[in-house]
Amino acid sequence: MVNQLEIRNLHAKIADSGEVILKGVNLVVPKGQIHAVMGPNGAGKSTLGKIIAGDPSYEVTAGDILVDGESILELEPDERARKGLFLAFQYPVEVPGVSNANFLRLALQAKKGEEVSMMEFYDRLQRALKTLDWDESILTRYLNDGFSGGEKKRNEIMHMMVLEPTYAILDETDSGLDIDALKVVAKGVNAMRGPNFGALLITHYQRILNYIVPDAVHVMMDGRIVTSGGPELALQLEERGYEWVKELAVTGS
Numbered sequence: 001m002v003n004q005l006e007i008r009n010l011h012a013k014i015a016d017s018g019e020v021i022l023k024g025v026n027l028v029v030p031k032g033q034i035h036a037v038m039g040p041n042g043a044g045k046s047t048l049g050k051i052i053a054g055d056p057s058y059e060v061t062a063g064d065i066l067v068d069g070e071s072i073l074e075l076e077p078d079e080r081a082r083k084g085l086f087l088a089f090q091y092p093v094e095v096p097g098v099s100n101a102n103f104l105r106l107a108l109q110a111k112k113g114e115e116v117s118m119m120e121f122y123d124r125l126q127r128a129l130k131t132l133d134w135d136e137s138i139l140t141r142y143l144n145d146g147f148s149g150g151e152k153k154r155n156e157i158m159h160m161m162v163l164e165p166t167y168a169i170l171d172e173t174d175s176g177l178d179i180d181a182l183k184v185v186a187k188g189v190n191a192m193r194g195p196n197f198g199a200l201l202i203t204h205y206q207r208i209l210n211y212i213v214p215d216a217v218h219v220m221m222d223g224r225i226v227t228s229g230g231p232e233l234a235l236q237l238e239e240r241g242y243e244w245v246k247e248l249a250v251t252g253s
Protein backbone atom coordinates (compact mmCIF):
# COMPACT_ATOMS: atom_id res chain seq x y z
CA MET A 1 0.00 0.00 0.00
CA VAL A 2 1.23 3.50 -0.81
CA ASN A 3 0.95 5.72 2.23
CA GLN A 4 0.20 9.07 0.74
CA LEU A 5 -2.43 11.57 -0.21
CA GLU A 6 -2.23 12.05 -3.95
CA ILE A 7 -3.89 14.68 -6.10
CA ARG A 8 -3.53 13.47 -9.66
CA ASN A 9 -4.11 15.77 -12.65
CA LEU A 10 -7.15 17.23 -10.94
CA HIS A 11 -9.44 19.36 -13.10
CA ALA A 12 -12.58 20.89 -11.61
CA LYS A 13 -15.20 23.48 -12.34
CA ILE A 14 -17.90 25.27 -10.42
CA ALA A 15 -21.00 23.12 -10.73
CA ASP A 16 -23.40 26.04 -11.28
CA SER A 17 -21.53 28.28 -13.68
CA GLY A 18 -19.19 25.78 -15.29
CA GLU A 19 -16.26 28.09 -14.60
CA VAL A 20 -13.04 26.06 -14.62
CA ILE A 21 -11.00 26.58 -11.44
CA LEU A 22 -8.54 23.67 -11.21
CA LYS A 23 -6.60 22.97 -14.38
CA GLY A 24 -4.54 19.89 -13.63
CA VAL A 25 -3.27 19.89 -10.05
CA ASN A 26 -0.59 17.32 -9.21
CA LEU A 27 0.51 16.92 -5.63
CA VAL A 28 1.69 14.12 -3.35
CA VAL A 29 1.81 14.32 0.44
CA PRO A 30 3.50 11.22 1.87
CA LYS A 31 2.26 10.12 5.27
CA GLY A 32 4.52 11.61 7.91
CA GLN A 33 5.09 14.86 6.04
CA ILE A 34 3.64 18.34 6.17
CA HIS A 35 3.32 20.15 2.87
CA ALA A 36 2.31 23.75 2.30
CA VAL A 37 0.35 25.08 -0.66
CA MET A 38 0.90 28.78 -1.21
CA GLY A 39 -0.33 31.11 -3.89
CA PRO A 40 -1.93 34.44 -4.65
CA ASN A 41 -5.59 35.17 -3.98
CA GLY A 42 -7.86 33.45 -6.45
CA ALA A 43 -5.33 30.75 -7.39
CA GLY A 44 -7.74 27.98 -6.41
CA LYS A 45 -6.19 26.94 -3.08
CA SER A 46 -9.39 26.91 -1.05
CA THR A 47 -11.23 25.27 -3.93
CA LEU A 48 -8.69 22.44 -3.87
CA GLY A 49 -9.30 22.00 -0.14
CA LYS A 50 -13.06 22.00 -0.56
CA ILE A 51 -12.92 19.47 -3.38
CA ILE A 52 -10.80 17.14 -1.26
CA ALA A 53 -13.56 17.52 1.37
CA GLY A 54 -16.21 16.57 -1.17
CA ASP A 55 -17.95 19.94 -1.52
CA PRO A 56 -20.82 19.38 -3.99
CA SER A 57 -20.62 22.91 -5.39
CA TYR A 58 -17.68 21.76 -7.50
CA GLU A 59 -17.49 19.13 -10.20
CA VAL A 60 -14.36 17.14 -10.89
CA THR A 61 -14.01 16.80 -14.66
CA ALA A 62 -10.73 14.88 -14.82
CA GLY A 63 -8.07 13.41 -12.59
CA ASP A 64 -8.33 11.76 -9.20
CA ILE A 65 -7.77 12.10 -5.46
CA LEU A 66 -6.25 9.04 -3.81
CA VAL A 67 -5.86 8.25 -0.14
CA ASP A 68 -3.33 5.46 0.38
CA GLY A 69 -3.82 4.44 -3.24
CA GLU A 70 -7.61 4.41 -3.15
CA SER A 71 -9.79 6.92 -4.99
CA ILE A 72 -12.08 8.91 -2.73
CA LEU A 73 -13.87 10.86 -5.45
CA GLU A 74 -17.07 8.85 -5.18
CA LEU A 75 -17.15 8.95 -1.38
CA GLU A 76 -19.41 11.14 0.75
CA PRO A 77 -17.68 13.56 3.14
CA ASP A 78 -18.29 11.30 6.17
CA GLU A 79 -16.84 8.32 4.31
CA ARG A 80 -13.79 10.41 3.50
CA ALA A 81 -13.39 11.08 7.23
CA ARG A 82 -13.48 7.34 7.83
CA LYS A 83 -10.61 6.96 5.35
CA GLY A 84 -8.60 9.16 7.70
CA LEU A 85 -9.08 12.59 6.18
CA PHE A 86 -9.69 15.64 8.31
CA LEU A 87 -10.88 18.82 6.70
CA ALA A 88 -10.75 21.83 8.87
CA PHE A 89 -13.69 23.50 7.15
CA GLN A 90 -15.88 20.43 7.43
CA TYR A 91 -18.03 22.10 10.05
CA PRO A 92 -17.44 25.82 10.13
CA VAL A 93 -21.18 26.15 10.66
CA GLU A 94 -22.74 27.16 13.91
CA VAL A 95 -24.83 24.40 15.41
CA PRO A 96 -27.03 25.85 18.13
CA GLY A 97 -28.43 23.13 20.38
CA VAL A 98 -25.54 20.71 19.92
CA SER A 99 -22.74 20.97 22.43
CA ASN A 100 -19.21 21.04 21.18
CA ALA A 101 -18.31 17.91 23.18
CA ASN A 102 -21.32 15.91 22.01
CA PHE A 103 -20.67 16.84 18.43
CA LEU A 104 -17.05 15.80 18.72
CA ARG A 105 -17.86 12.47 20.39
CA LEU A 106 -20.32 11.65 17.60
CA ALA A 107 -17.74 12.65 14.99
CA LEU A 108 -15.14 10.42 16.65
CA GLN A 109 -17.56 7.47 16.77
CA ALA A 110 -18.54 8.04 13.15
CA LYS A 111 -14.90 8.09 12.17
CA LYS A 112 -14.00 4.95 14.12
CA GLY A 113 -17.23 3.17 13.25
CA GLU A 114 -17.69 2.06 16.85
CA GLU A 115 -18.78 3.30 20.26
CA VAL A 116 -16.14 5.34 22.07
CA SER A 117 -16.30 5.13 25.85
CA MET A 118 -16.63 8.33 27.87
CA MET A 119 -13.33 7.53 29.49
CA GLU A 120 -11.46 7.22 26.22
CA PHE A 121 -13.17 10.32 24.88
CA TYR A 122 -12.28 12.45 27.91
CA ASP A 123 -8.75 11.16 27.85
CA ARG A 124 -8.37 12.39 24.27
CA LEU A 125 -10.05 15.69 25.13
CA GLN A 126 -7.77 16.33 28.09
CA ARG A 127 -4.65 15.72 26.05
CA ALA A 128 -5.80 18.11 23.33
CA LEU A 129 -6.89 20.82 25.77
CA LYS A 130 -3.59 20.58 27.59
CA THR A 131 -1.55 20.99 24.41
CA LEU A 132 -3.66 23.94 23.34
CA ASP A 133 -3.54 25.43 26.83
CA TRP A 134 -7.32 25.59 27.01
CA ASP A 135 -9.89 24.96 29.69
CA GLU A 136 -13.00 22.80 29.62
CA SER A 137 -15.51 25.61 29.37
CA ILE A 138 -15.40 25.42 25.58
CA LEU A 139 -16.81 21.87 25.63
CA THR A 140 -20.28 22.63 26.90
CA ARG A 141 -20.90 25.55 24.56
CA TYR A 142 -22.90 24.98 21.40
CA LEU A 143 -20.65 24.24 18.45
CA ASN A 144 -19.27 27.45 16.99
CA ASP A 145 -22.26 29.38 18.30
CA GLY A 146 -20.93 32.80 19.17
CA PHE A 147 -17.34 31.58 18.99
CA SER A 148 -14.84 34.28 18.09
CA GLY A 149 -12.65 33.73 15.03
CA GLY A 150 -9.78 32.67 17.27
CA GLU A 151 -11.98 30.29 19.27
CA LYS A 152 -13.30 28.65 16.09
CA LYS A 153 -9.78 28.12 14.86
CA ARG A 154 -8.59 26.75 18.17
CA ASN A 155 -11.63 24.49 18.38
CA GLU A 156 -11.00 23.17 14.89
CA ILE A 157 -7.48 22.21 15.88
CA MET A 158 -8.78 20.62 19.09
CA HIS A 159 -11.15 18.51 16.98
CA MET A 160 -8.28 17.48 14.75
CA MET A 161 -6.25 16.35 17.74
CA VAL A 162 -9.12 14.32 19.18
CA LEU A 163 -10.01 12.71 15.84
CA GLU A 164 -6.38 11.81 15.03
CA PRO A 165 -6.70 11.84 11.23
CA THR A 166 -4.10 10.34 8.92
CA TYR A 167 -4.22 13.35 6.62
CA ALA A 168 -5.37 16.82 7.60
CA ILE A 169 -6.19 19.59 5.17
CA LEU A 170 -5.98 22.95 6.86
CA ASP A 171 -6.95 26.09 5.03
CA GLU A 172 -5.53 29.13 6.74
CA THR A 173 -8.06 31.44 5.14
CA ASP A 174 -6.39 34.65 4.15
CA SER A 175 -8.54 36.75 6.43
CA GLY A 176 -6.09 37.81 9.10
CA LEU A 177 -5.73 35.26 11.86
CA ASP A 178 -4.01 36.98 14.73
CA ILE A 179 -0.65 35.76 15.90
CA ASP A 180 -2.09 33.89 18.90
CA ALA A 181 -4.45 31.93 16.67
CA LEU A 182 -1.56 31.13 14.34
CA LYS A 183 0.51 29.87 17.24
CA VAL A 184 -2.34 27.64 18.38
CA VAL A 185 -2.68 26.12 14.93
CA ALA A 186 1.06 25.54 14.90
CA LYS A 187 1.07 23.95 18.34
CA GLY A 188 -1.65 21.51 17.40
CA VAL A 189 -0.13 20.58 14.05
CA ASN A 190 3.34 20.19 15.54
CA ALA A 191 1.94 17.98 18.31
CA MET A 192 0.41 15.73 15.64
CA ARG A 193 3.61 15.48 13.64
CA GLY A 194 4.86 11.92 13.32
CA PRO A 195 5.05 8.92 11.01
CA ASN A 196 1.28 8.42 11.01
CA PHE A 197 0.23 11.95 10.19
CA GLY A 198 0.37 13.98 7.02
CA ALA A 199 -0.92 17.48 6.44
CA LEU A 200 -1.61 19.87 3.63
CA LEU A 201 -1.42 23.40 4.91
CA ILE A 202 -3.03 25.92 2.60
CA THR A 203 -1.87 29.45 3.14
CA HIS A 204 -1.50 32.79 1.42
CA TYR A 205 1.16 34.17 3.71
CA GLN A 206 4.49 32.73 4.71
CA ARG A 207 4.20 33.68 8.37
CA ILE A 208 2.57 30.49 9.67
CA LEU A 209 5.47 28.55 8.17
CA ASN A 210 7.72 30.23 10.73
CA TYR A 211 5.93 28.07 13.30
CA ILE A 212 5.23 24.96 11.23
CA VAL A 213 8.27 24.12 9.15
CA PRO A 214 6.97 22.24 6.11
CA ASP A 215 8.74 19.36 4.40
CA ALA A 216 7.79 20.84 1.04
CA VAL A 217 6.21 23.97 -0.37
CA HIS A 218 4.08 24.02 -3.51
CA VAL A 219 3.07 27.19 -5.29
CA MET A 220 -0.32 27.31 -6.95
CA MET A 221 -1.26 29.81 -9.62
CA ASP A 222 -4.26 29.87 -11.87
CA GLY A 223 -5.41 26.38 -10.95
CA ARG A 224 -2.08 24.58 -11.19
CA ILE A 225 0.98 23.85 -9.09
CA VAL A 226 3.63 25.85 -10.92
CA THR A 227 6.64 25.11 -8.76
CA SER A 228 7.64 23.15 -5.66
CA GLY A 229 10.57 23.28 -3.28
CA GLY A 230 11.72 23.10 0.32
CA PRO A 231 10.88 25.45 3.17
CA GLU A 232 13.22 28.05 1.69
CA LEU A 233 10.80 28.54 -1.20
CA ALA A 234 8.29 30.15 1.17
CA LEU A 235 10.90 32.67 2.28
CA GLN A 236 11.93 33.45 -1.30
CA LEU A 237 8.28 34.02 -2.13
CA GLU A 238 7.86 36.37 0.78
CA GLU A 239 10.85 38.33 -0.43
CA ARG A 240 10.25 38.37 -4.17
CA GLY A 241 6.49 38.04 -4.46
CA TYR A 242 4.38 35.84 -6.67
CA GLU A 243 5.38 37.70 -9.85
CA TRP A 244 8.77 36.05 -9.49
CA VAL A 245 7.20 32.59 -9.59
CA LYS A 246 5.19 33.57 -12.64
CA GLU A 247 8.43 34.29 -14.45
CA LEU A 248 9.94 31.02 -13.23
CA ALA A 249 6.91 29.17 -14.50
CA VAL A 250 7.09 30.83 -17.90
CA THR A 251 10.80 30.36 -18.48
CA GLY A 252 10.73 26.90 -16.94
CA SER A 253 13.98 27.56 -15.11
Ligand SMILES: Nc1ncnc2c1ncn2[C@@H]1O[C@H](COP(=O)(O)OP(=O)(O)O)[C@@H](O)[C@H]1O
Nearest residue numbers: 014021039040041042043044045046047048057
Ligand atom coordinates in the same frame (compact mmCIF):
# COMPACT_ATOMS: atom_id res chain seq x y z
N1 LIG B 1 -18.39 28.56 -5.28
C1 LIG B 1 -17.85 29.50 -6.07
N2 LIG B 1 -18.61 30.33 -6.81
C2 LIG B 1 -18.06 31.26 -7.62
N3 LIG B 1 -16.74 31.44 -7.76
C3 LIG B 1 -15.92 30.65 -7.06
C4 LIG B 1 -16.43 29.66 -6.18
N4 LIG B 1 -15.39 29.01 -5.62
C5 LIG B 1 -14.27 29.59 -6.12
N5 LIG B 1 -14.58 30.58 -6.98
C6 LIG B 1 -13.62 31.39 -7.73
O1 LIG B 1 -12.54 30.57 -8.05
C7 LIG B 1 -11.31 31.25 -7.93
C8 LIG B 1 -10.43 30.55 -6.93
O2 LIG B 1 -10.95 30.73 -5.61
P1 LIG B 1 -10.27 30.14 -4.30
O3 LIG B 1 -10.12 28.68 -4.47
O4 LIG B 1 -11.05 30.62 -3.15
O5 LIG B 1 -8.84 30.83 -4.36
P2 LIG B 1 -7.75 31.02 -3.20
O6 LIG B 1 -8.15 30.23 -2.01
O7 LIG B 1 -6.46 30.55 -3.81
O8 LIG B 1 -7.69 32.49 -2.93
C9 LIG B 1 -11.68 32.67 -7.53
O9 LIG B 1 -11.72 33.44 -8.70
C10 LIG B 1 -13.04 32.52 -6.91
O10 LIG B 1 -13.79 33.68 -7.03
Ligand SMILES: [Mg+2]
Nearest residue numbers: 045046173174
Ligand atom coordinates in the same frame (compact mmCIF):
# COMPACT_ATOMS: atom_id res chain seq x y z
MG1 LIG C 1 -8.50 30.71 0.00
